[in-house]
């Protein structure tokens with residue numbers, strides 16, 4: 001059996017998950033996962049890497065279904081609960097899935113896809129009946145999960161990881177951050193990305209610890225749980241720390257004291273998925289006494305670098321490669337750069353993904369000839385620790401910790417009748433890191449941008465919707481005709 005599931009046998013009576021105000025033991029989790037797995041198999045002996053997308057909010061049921069897919073030999077494809085139907089449809093088509101598992105809440109939402117795609121929408125309740133059929137042996141080299149990530153192409157690519165990749169991603173963090181069975185973590189992150197799935201949920205379950213789900217982030221609820229004193233660990237994107245600080249700023253001095261005292265007791269608080277602004281780090285230290293540990297990762301590699309658990313955590317830096325991660329910083333010809341010189345991070349090791357789903361060319365392009373994964377992140381070594389300086393592509397935007405392709409938004413916008421041409425950029429923002437901003441070229445002298453946003457929301461998730469718009473007669477271009485996005489940023 002897959003190690004993560006096998007290990008659950010060691011912690012049977014311990015609480016694995018807290019979900020919708022109920023506690024679930026490791027035994028309950030394993031039992032439920034096994035019966036769902038058996039139901040998924042029907043008459044087959046194993047799923048043979050069939051892609052099984054599922055749309056379930058963060059909950060006990062989410063984890064049980066993910067484990068079930070793994071136990072039955074399938075590839076888990078978690079879908080994003082914020083995505084409108086076209087974004088979901090893209091994933092279902094790209095994975096060529098034959099079924100999609102839907103939580104009650106999303107069953108009617110997905111149902112129209114049955115006729116459109118010929119896919120079978122399977123309700124969660126229908127796969128929950130007792131079933132003790134034999135489950136297959138699944139080796140660690142097998143494909144386990146596909147997570148969709150935006151890149152320098154218009155449409156997101158499916159990042160395929162094997163069970164061995166996932167185990168490497170988990171174990172390096174469990175060791176580096178000293179996870180223990182008495183740990184208790186709150187998950188407030190979406191469960192279709194590495195940060196929530198691996199760093200929070202799976203590290204907890206590997207360790208015999210407890211993971212509590214809050215289906216969506218709400219600052220007051222998070223502070224209430226911190227105040228309860230039950231957390232030992234907390235992990236989030238910088239925007240969440242910013243929002244928690246704003247909430248703290250708005251409470252009374254007496255309440256502030258209580259919140260601060262409670263937060264100071266956690267053993268570790270981690271920030272990642274986007275650059276942690278030094279003022280946010282400093283304010284958080286002032287508010288809670290906690291020195292945030294910043295780390296760097298990517299869907300394709302899991303976590304790559306981290307500041308130290310016991311040693312130095314330097315503001316504005318991402319630390320050193322984690323154990324098991326090989327890293328080099330190179331120039332455009334893949335030659336190593338010297339200290340204090342900018343270069344690109346390239347990564348090797350067991351945590352690095354297997355391939356982009358059915359995209360052999362993109363996969364080949366993502367690696368150097370000698371097997372280094374090319375991250376596209378630019379950084380340098382500064383006095384013994386690495387820091388990120390930026391990305392090599394202006395078309396990738398990081399907002400609220402989400403990676404967003406400007407090209408995908410542009411392609412969608414161009415389909416609108418009023419839009420002759422457009423360019424999308426990320427503008428720096430204290431709260432969101434960057435905010436999506438669009439320059440529209442149109443013959444019209446006036447455009448109702450709210451209407452454009454509402455139209456976009458039918459096709460793209462809320463975090464990809466532009467927050468700023470400008471209208472122009474043309475886009476700035478260089479002599480080769482390429483839009484000069486860095487110049488465009490100054491027009492907003």
Ligand code: MCA
Nearest residue numbers: 189193194195217239273297298299399400401402432463
């Ligand atoms: C939402 N709003 C935004 C954005 N998103 N405004 C500007 N930019 C945005 N990106 C607006 C909404 O329209 C709404 O506005 C208001 O904010 C509240 O929206 P809501 O959806 O409720 O937002 P939220 O729940 O407060 O979301 C903030 C969030 C979320 C919790 C920070 O963005 C989030 O979960 N981010 C984490 C993503 C993540 O897990 N990334 C990891 C991938 P109005 O009120 O006007 O309607 S990276 C990864 O996995 C790698 C491996 C790594 O290194 O970790």
Ligand code: AMP
Nearest residue numbers: 272273274275295296297298299388403
């Ligand atoms: P994703 O593809 O959503 O997994 O996002 C990965 C990207 O997030 C990386 O390539 C980086 O650009 C960015 N990222 C993650 N952690 C950090 C960090 N600590 N500082 C700066 N950027 C980060």
